[in-house]
Amino acid sequence: MKNSIIVLLVLLFTxxxxxxxxxxxxxxxxxxxxxxxGWSFINYDPNFENALQSTDxxxxxYAVRLKGVYNDFLAIVPRPGLSxxxxxxxxxxxxxxxxxxxxxxxxxxxxxxxDFFDGATTLAVGSAEVSLSTxxxxxxxxxxxxxxxGVPDSAWISILITSGLQATEGSDFLVDNLxxxxxxxxxxxxxxxxxxxxxxxxxxxxxxxxxxxxPDDISFSILNLSGxxxxxxxxxxxxxGANNQVIPTETLAPGIxxxxxxxxxxxxxxxxxxKR
Numbered sequence: 001m002k003n004s005i006i007v008l009l010v011l012l013f014t015x016x017x018x019x020x021x022x023x024x025x026x027x028x029x030x031x032x033x034x035x036x037x038g039w040s041f042i043n044y045d046p047n048f049e050n051a052l053q054s055t056d057x058x059x060x061x062y063a064v065r066l067k068g069v070y071n072d073f074l075a076i077v078p079r080p081g082l083s084x085x086x087x088x089x090x091x092x093x094x095x096x097x098x099x100x101x102x103x104x105x106x107x108x109x110x111x112x113x114x115d116f117f118d119g120a121t122t123l124a125v126g127s128a129e130v131s132l133s134t135x136x137x138x139x140x141x142x143x144x145x146x147x148x149x150g151v152p153d154s155a156w157i158s159i160l161i162t163s164g165l166q167a168t169e170g171s172d173f174l175v176d177n178l179x180x181x182x183x184x185x186x187x188x189x190x191x192x193x194x195x196x197x198x199x200x201x202x203x204x205x206x207x208x209x210x211x212x213x214x215p216d217d218i219s220f221s222i223l224n225l226s227g228x229x230x231x232x233x234x235x236x237x238x239x240x241g242a243n244n245q246v247i248p249t250e251t252l253a254p255g256i257x258x259x260x261x262x263x264x265x266x267x268x269x270x271x272x273x274x275k276r
Contacts, residue, residue: 022087022088022089022090022091022155022180023084023087023178023179023180024037024038024039024084024087025037025038025039026177026178026179027057027059027060027062027176027177027178028053028057028060028062028063028064028175028176029060029061029062031053031062034046034049034052034053036051036053036064036082038084038087039082039083039084040082040083040085041080041081041082042079042080042081042082042083042158042160043078043079043080043081044080045071045073045078047073048069048070048072048078049067049069050066050067050068050069050078050080050167051064051065051066051067051080051081052064052065052067054174056101056174057174057176058099058101058137058174058177059176059177060176062176063174063175063176064082064159064174064175064176065102065172065173065174066080066081066082066159066161066171066172066173066174066175067171067172067173068080068105068108068161068167068168068169068170068171068172069169070169076166077166077167077168077169078166078167079160079161079162079165079166079167080160080161080167080171081158081159081160081161081162082158082159083157083158083159084155084156084157084158085156086117086154086155086156087154087155087156087157088153088154089116089152089153089154089155090151090152090153091151091152091180092116092123092124092146092150092151092152093144093180093181093182094143094144094181094182095126095141095142095143095144095180095181095182096112096114096126096128096141096142096144096157096178096179096180097139097140097141097142097177097178097179097180097181098112098139098140098175098176098177098178098179099137099138099139099140099175099176099177100130100134100137100138100140100173100174100175100176101134101135101136101137101138101173101174102133102134102171102172102173102174103133103170103171103172103173104130104131104132104133104161104168104171104173105168105169105170105171106163106168106170106171107163107164107168108161108163108167108168109129109130109131109161109162109163110129110130110131110140110159110160110161110173110175111127111128111129111159111160111161111162112127112128112129112140112157112158112159112160113125113126113127113142113157113158114126114127114142114144114155114156114157115155115156116144116146116152116154116155117152117153117154117155117156118148118150118151118152118153119153121148122147123147123148123150123152124144124145124146124147124148124152125144125145125147125225126142126143126144126145127142128140128141128142137176145223145229145258145260145269146258146260146269147223147258147271148269148270148271149191149268149269157178159175161173189262189263189265189266189267190265190266190267191266191267191268192210192211192212192243192266192268193210193211193212193213194209194210194242195208195209195210195211195268195270196209196210197209197259197270197272200272200273201272201273201274201275202249202272202273202274202275203249203250203274203275203276204248204249204250205246205247205248205249205250206246206247206249206259206272207244207245207247208220208244208245208246208247208259208261209242209243209244210242210243210244210245211241211243212238212239212240212241212243212265212266213240214240214265215237215238215239215240216237216238216263216264216265216266217235217236217237217238217263217264218235218236218238218245218261218262218263218266218267219232219233219234219235219236219261219262219263220232220233220245220247220259220260220261221233221259221260221261221262222247222249222252222257222258222259222260222272223257223258223260224255224257224258225255225256225257225258230252230257231247231248231251231252233245233247235262235263238263247259247272249272249274253274254274254275254276255273255274256271256272256273256274257271257272257273257274258270258271258272259271259272
């Protein structure tokens with residue numbers, strides 16, 4: 001399947017206030033034969049079609065149908081999926097939502113991932129997973145978690161039916177109505193002054209030192225690179241002036257994480273590294 005020209009939609013507000021924009025062909029309405037405009041199919045073979053147009057749609061006329069199909073030549077069931085490749089983006093959204101329906105055989109899961117970039121830097125990541133079959137259209141949400149403040153200039157979305165490196169014959173799953181929502185709460189808030197994290201890399205803990213012009217209630221979260229929240233320190237009051245918060249890291253495996261702080265008047269996201 002050849003890569004297709006990306007079709008960008010005009011930014012608009014719906015009656016419910018949801019932002020739907022900057023996704024190529026988000027309702028999967030535009031096809032050229034078996035080519036889905038704006039997307040590329042993953043592990044697609046015309047002799048063993050596993051990504052198809054479907055008239056069973058959540059909205060509009062069409063949806064995408066992903067099937068687990070045995071490939072005789074490869075002697076496996078390749079993972080059906082699709083991807084945007086890198087697409088332009090100009091807004092710091094907070095989630096990616098959509099609707100799914102169908103059968104997941106064996107240990108197959110529906111997995112959708114989204115990455116936001118500023119140049120070569122990954123600003124934010126998000127993911128959602130559905131592991132149960134459903135006979136009715138069901139909504140999902142992939143929260144987008146920011147590792148750095150700023151507005152992305154591009155995004156990459158991937159969708160897979162997978163049980164590891166392969167899929168299962170018999171999975172037959174529909175996807176429709178993708179859309180971004182919201183604007184980043186962290187991105188809209190000013191950072192505190194004199195912000196430092198030490199030690200970084202860390203072993204047992206990270207000390208977060210910062211200065212507030214006025215009192216604020218702030219929560220802290222540690223997220224992995226897939227956007228999953230691993231640890232949360234609930235919102236608590238901090239005084240105006242110099243403040244310090246200790247973030248325990250002794251239970252984290254060595255690697256790279258995001259530390260997110262979110263208050264009523266201030267917020268920030270920083271990368272932290274854990275070493276042993």
